[in-house]
Amino acid sequence: MSVVGSGPNGLAAAVIMARAGYEVSVYEAGSHFGGGLWTDRFEGFDGSFDVASAAHPMALASTFFRAFEISRRVEFLTPRVSYGQAMVGRSAVAYRDLGRTVDELGRSGTGWSRVMRPLLANIDAVRGLSGLELRAHPSTVSGAAALASAVAGFSTLRAEARALAAGATAHGAAPFGSLAARFVGAVLAAEAHASGWPIPRGGSGAIAEALVSDLIAHGGRLHADSTVNDLREVWKPGDIAFLNIGPRGLARIARDKLPTTYVRRLERYRYGNAASKVDFVLSGPVPWADARLQDAGTVHVGGSERDVSSAERQAWRGQVPLAPYVLVSQPTRLDRSRLPQGSSDEVVWAYAHVPNGSAVDAVEMITSRIETFAPGFRDLVIHREARPAPYFASVNANFEGGDVLGGRVDAAQLLTRPTVTARPWRTPIPGVYLASAATPPGAGVHGMAGWHAARLALRRIGQAAPYLGID
Ligand SMILES: Cc1cc2nc3c(=O)[nH]c(=O)nc-3n(C[C@H](O)[C@H](O)[C@H](O)COP(=O)(O)OP(=O)(O)OC[C@H]3O[C@@H](n4cnc5c(N)ncnc54)[C@H](O)[C@@H]3O)c2cc1C
Incomplete structure (x- = not known):
């Protein structure tokens, strides 16, 4: 076989x-x-990084991995902040704890609570509907209603909560704003408060x-x-x-x-948009203007829903966005095993969405995009390796044109x-x-x-x- x-x-x-x-x-x-x-060693620097997947909410939620008892075999580290949306001024932060998220979102919090609570109350059904669980649940109808109301409700949220939703929505290989993108965003955002967005040690x-x-x-x-x-x-x-x-x-x-x-x-x-990635080593944590983002496993960079939407739409139209949507993972905030003992450096994994097939090297655009929300970032970079979209297509035939979501x-x-x-x-x-x-x-x-x-x-x-x- x-x-x-x-x-x-x-x-x-x-x-x-x-x-x-x-x-x-x-x-x-x-x-x-x-x-x-896939975890690999940097070239010319002592430390390791994830070439591809970094955060694993679905590994903890899926029927297969639960039956395989993955959390008994691999140690998962779950950040207090599942993800943040870097914004000019005050950022939006999705804590694992929904109550704290709602409190810190201020006037935006009520809307986030209204959308998230029904999803969490029916999380098994939500997982079933998203295909992560195999069996239909008794609460499938309420789960479907919660998902439908989240998909519809994202556009009614106030600015900060809306940006938080936009960051999750832009994850999938779906045109931004589409029903499919919102569906993916709703499931990921719900997991931020359910299993969290954990990373495996190592x-x-x-x-x-x-x-x-x-x-x-x-x-x-x-x-x-x-x-x-x-x-x-x-x-x-x-x-x-x-x-x-x-x-x-x-x-x-x-x-x-x-x-x-x-x-x-x-x-x-x-196929959908491609990823152009840069792996950085910094001499210290990313100096986010909003210090709460230092505790985040993942940061979406960023800005308002309009910023995310404009960047994503450009990539879908075949243009390399000037201010792209960038996904950032900060694994060494939690997992020091990826660097030599005693090191105070930080590993940062970042990729921008670019048009499928684009060979653009994203070093400068990712660096300046992060710099917008973390002044001084550029000065902390001590090592970096670029992996443009054709790299992903060359190491895995499934990633056609650099679409890493297949x-x-x-x-x-x-x-x-x-x-x-x-x-x-x-x-x-x-x-x-x-x-x-x-x-x-x-x-x-x-x-x-x-x-x-x-x-x-x-x-x-x-x-x-x-x-x-x-x-
Ligand atoms: C940069 C990046 C970031 C990502 N971030 C995340 C994340 O944080 N969380 C998350 O859950 N997912 C993430 N993903 C997506 C995730 O990695 C994929 O969705 C997932 O790996 C797909 O799994 P798969 O089983 O389809 O096979 P793949 O992981 O695509 O692996 C397929 C394998 O088949 C091999 N293969 C293909 N053709 C042949 C052939 N003809 N003969 C022999 N072998 C062949 C390939 O070499 C490859 O090893 C990310 C991916 C990338 C690249």
Whole structure:
């Protein structure tokens, strides 16, 4: 039984199948296992950084990772401030504690409370509706109502709360302001007050290591530097294969086995904005004008909802924004294991949204954008490494054009990943399943696409797997 690609969904399927008694072989094009779960060493500086995913609200919320008992295997550090929206003057801060968030939002607080409380009261249903949980909940109707009211209610919020919502809304690979973007924003904002936005001690690679060691313990084998160019290299009729790859990747490696109409649909799959990233080492914490942001795991840079909207719309129109929306993670505020003992330096992970395919180097635009909200930032930089969008496309074929979320999430593609079908993880080739961010529930580290695909495969062969309640 083969798995092509070792991202979180590929490894989730591999772990489940190995525990169900199958001989599992994972083929990974890259030299590390984990796909977007990847912690590396800086070049020419002693310290580590997350190349891709940094904050993991979905890992703690997902059915797969909960059943896998990820928090027993990996230590998660949860910041007091889940995320902040850097603003000129007073910033907006989403504490893990909703009450404190509401208090500090002042006049904006009532609106935030009105939108968030119903989401939190129905958080299991919200997770179910967002695909992070498998089963329908008794409170699904109230969860759906809470989500609908958040999606509608974001635009009625006062300035600070509205900016807080905008920062979460701009996360997804969805056109800013669309229903899909607001839906993603509502779920992420709710998790800020539910599980929080934790980071794994040591970096996201720790999650990959936990999956890989469980797989090996159950007899699995992994092969690095093994790009699969043709499905026949790893699969023959009667076998099972899980493809942790994008729709166009599937069309590339299995074109002659797939109906032409299905291939055409795969090739029509669309991608969203790209990420142009810079990893910094600073000689001290980011000097945020609003000192509360120093406690944040993640900071959205920033400004008002109008600023975020204008930057995002430019990127969607194919223009490199002058003042882009920048996602900043400050892992060493919590996790000192990423730097040598005794160091007082700080690691800062930052990426800007740029048009898909843009090769722009974001060093200057990210530096000056952060400087706007943290005067003196530039002077603290002692090391930096730029990773423009083509870098991401070159290290992971799923990140087409540098879209690190593996595909656009507009209302249509939210429901039809990658095509219109009730079982999107199943391909027309018997025994071959697609399990990647291009299938529901989409991007992020949750393993749920792998879980669904493995579940379908086990059902098809009539095997009830006791492990992880998958039967
Ligand atoms: C800069 C950045 C920041 C991010 N931040 C976050 C975050 O903070 N939180 C979060 O939850 N998510 C984040 N993400 C998104 C998250 O990493 C992805 O959504 C997630 O990793 C997708 O998982 P996946 O299972 O689809 O596979 P991927 O992680 O995309 O991995 C797929 C693997 O398949 C391999 N592969 C592809 N084609 C082949 C082939 N033909 N043969 C062999 N191997 C192949 C690739 O090399 C890759 O290793 C971020 C991503 C990036 C890049």
